[in-house]
Amino acid sequence: MARTRSSSLSTRLRYCNPAYYLKRPKRLALLFIAFVCATLMVWDRQSLIREHEEELFKLNDELKHLRTLLEDLPTGRASEKEVVPEDPIEAQRREKVKDAMIHAWSSYEKYAWGQDELQPQTKNGVNSFGGLGATLVDSLDTLYIMGLHEQFQRAREWVATSLDFNKDYEASVFETTIRVVGGLLSAYDLTDDKLFLDKAREIADRLLPAWDTPSGIPYNIINLAHGRPHNPSWTGGESILADSGTEQVEFIALSQRTGDPKYQQKAEKVIAQLNKTFPDDGLLPIYIDPDKGTAGYATITFGAMGDSFYEYLLKVWIQGNKTSAVKPYRDMWEKSMIGLSSLIRRTTPSSFAYICEKNGNTLANKMDELACFAPGMLALGSFGYGPEESKKFLSLAEELAWTCYNFYQSTPTKLAGENYFFNAGQDLSVGTSWNILRPETIESLFYLWRLTGNKTYQEWGWNIFQAFEKNSRIDSGYVGLKDVNTGVKDNMMQSFFLAETLKYLYLLFSPTSVISLDEWVFNTEAHPLKIVTRHDDKSSGIKNRDRPNIKLRGRKEGRP
Ligand code: DMJ
Numbered sequence: 001m002a003r004t005r006s007s008s009l010s011t012r013l014r015y016c017n018p019a020y021y022l023k024r025p026k027r028l029a030l031l032f033i034a035f036v037c038a039t040l041m042v043w044d045r046q047s048l049i050r051e052h053e054e055e056l057f058k059l060n061d062e063l064k065h066l067r068t069l070l071e072d073l074p075t076g077r078a079s080e081k082e083v084v085p086e087d088p089i090e091a092q093r094r095e096k097v098k099d100a101m102i103h104a105w106s107s108y109e110k111y112a113w114g115q116d117e118l119q120p121q122t123k124n125g126v127n128s129f130g131g132l133g134a135t136l137v138d139s140l141d142t143l144y145i146m147g148l149h150e151q152f153q154r155a156r157e158w159v160a161t162s163l164d165f166n167k168d169y170e171a172s173v174f175e176t177t178i179r180v181v182g183g184l185l186s187a188y189d190l191t192d193d194k195l196f197l198d199k200a201r202e203i204a205d206r207l208l209p210a211w212d213t214p215s216g217i218p219y220n221i222i223n224l225a226h227g228r229p230h231n232p233s234w235t236g237g238e239s240i241l242a243d244s245g246t247e248q249v250e251f252i253a254l255s256q257r258t259g260d261p262k263y264q265q266k267a268e269k270v271i272a273q274l275n276k277t278f279p280d281d282g283l284l285p286i287y288i289d290p291d292k293g294t295a296g297y298a299t300i301t302f303g304a305m306g307d308s309f310y311e312y313l314l315k316v317w318i319q320g321n322k323t324s325a326v327k328p329y330r331d332m333w334e335k336s337m338i339g340l341s342s343l344i345r346r347t348t349p350s351s352f353a354y355i356c357e358k359n360g361n362t363l364a365n366k367m368d369e370l371a372c373f374a375p376g377m378l379a380l381g382s383f384g385y386g387p388e389e390s391k392k393f394l395s396l397a398e399e400l401a402w403t404c405y406n407f408y409q410s411t412p413t414k415l416a417g418e419n420y421f422f423n424a425g426q427d428l429s430v431g432t433s434w435n436i437l438r439p440e441t442i443e444s445l446f447y448l449w450r451l452t453g454n455k456t457y458q459e460w461g462w463n464i465f466q467a468f469e470k471n472s473r474i475d476s477g478y479v480g481l482k483d484v485n486t487g488v489k490d491n492m493m494q495s496f497f498l499a500e501t502l503k504y505l506y507l508l509f510s511p512t513s514v515i516s517l518d519e520w521v522f523n524t525e526a527h528p529l530k531i532v533t534r535h536d537d538k539s540s541g542i543k544n545r546d547r548p549n550i551k552l553r554g555r556k557e558g559r560p
Contacts, residue, residue, distance in 0.1 A: 094509035107477035120477030130169030138499035174243035186527035215293025216269035238287035245309035282335030303368025321533040372404035372440035376447035414467035436480040439500035500526035
């Protein structure tokens with residue numbers, strides 16, 4: 001047994017003896033080949049590791065470089081995801097704005113429940129929009145965002161039980177869309193409660209016949225119970241540019257959420273029609289012929305009756321997640337910004353930039369407060385340009401915001417009038433001197449603060465809020481001023497005060513993650529709608545209007 005074990009050991013050891021291989025050259029060759037292969041494998045692996053390390057090194061370098069570039073960019077957008085410890089002053093200011101909303105809302109609940117608007121001095125409601133509960137519907141998302149859940153639930157209950165669209169009323173298609181369709185869709189996106197979507201669809205169906213015109217440019221008025229769309233007599237039968245070009249965001253959103261393309265088709269056909277004869281400067285007069293689909297001779301303005309047409313060119317692009325399907329909207333908007341730039345003049349002596357109005361070839365040195373949405377729009381759109389243009393438009397936005405802020409600061413009440421004139425040597429002087437609690441300047445301050453991170457815009461917003469508190473707050477709500485010079489009050493709490501003015505103020509003092517601009521787009525009445533990528537044919541969301549391929553939105557996609 002012992003001998004057997006020692007003989008097997010000596011058999012194995014012979015493989016270690018070089019003489020063994022010298023006598024057997026084939027085995028030596030095999031051993032050599034095996035050695036070469038093993039060496040090659042190890043070397044190959046090592047060089048792979050080295051290559052990866054080098055790649056990682058390069059990527060790290062690139063990352064560092066990009067970071068420095070981002071920091072150096074003057075137009076660098078403040079990151080919305082950044083977690084910054086909350087400034088206690090911001091929180092206090094936000095609470096003050098929330099108090100204002102509670103006061104406005106409880107006055108409405110007490111004196112005008114279910115009616116369109118509250119008249120705070122006489123403590124009654126009026127149905128200025130046909131009895132659709134405009135203030136209530138306009139306030140749903142503001143209540144929700146501010147965390148006023150009991151108030152929100154009472155409002156929801158009213159929508160469920162009492163919101164009735166079967167009204168023999170000649171409604172403005174534009175006002176009904178931006179306030180009612182927009183308000184309901186926003187409530188739906190925030191809560192996922194299908195009641196709001198069903199109601200939005202119901203009212204949109206009643207508005208839809210307004211688009212049945214030879215050109216697809218809608219009539220601006222429709223009877224909610226009987227249809228019969230038409231234009232107001234004072235426009236001479238023409239459709240208004242802003243009224244016709246400010247339903248796209250809501251109607252596209254409605255198609256995306258219901259899966260029914262007809263709303264989107266009607267609304268996009270309008271832009272497709274206007275694009276056929278769109279001028280190089282992207283400026284359109286405020287009246288459009290609904291038969292021919294072309295603009296005639298009329299004022300060009302970023303104020304009343306023009307404003308939100310330009311706003312929606314940009315917002316449809318953002319709403320469509322800036323994909324190729326919505327590129328034509330961006331192209332049209334960029335043309336319009338060339339036009340806007342051509343209307344910019346500066347005052348003497350203080351060099352306030354302002355946007356002129358245009359009649360034929362003549363510029364009028366006049367600007368509406370309504371046009372003060374433009375700084376926010378320019379700031380929002382500036383990030384779609386290359387670095388140079390982006391800087392130019394952001395800086396124009398900042399200049400215009402300064403002018404708009406001075407519309408407020410230049411009056412004894414520190415509230416802006418409705419429009420301003422700019423006469424040589426006199427900077428700005430108020431024209432129509434009422435203030436009806438409009439939001440546009442605050443809207444722009446909100447965008448500028450969100451996009452630049454510059455706290456000055458919060459300070460300006462706070463000053464304007466305090467002027468509202470001082471001049472417009474009364475025991476039974478908020479009123480406008482008949483005259484910003486004397487402070488004499490009117491008797492109306494506009495529904496957009498709750499939908500827009502207070503919402504933008506609240507967001508101005510909230511963390512940037514609350515309704516992030518990366519995920520939401522605001523309609524022109526400040527109703528946030530979820531951004532949903534469009535999956536239309538790549539060529540163009542406009543041209544492809546006849547066969548939109550709408551991807552039904554996943555239920556989770558609509559959550560904040
Ligand atoms: C609002 O209804 C909307 O912002 C609209 O686009 C313009 N006018 C009012 C607020 O001033």
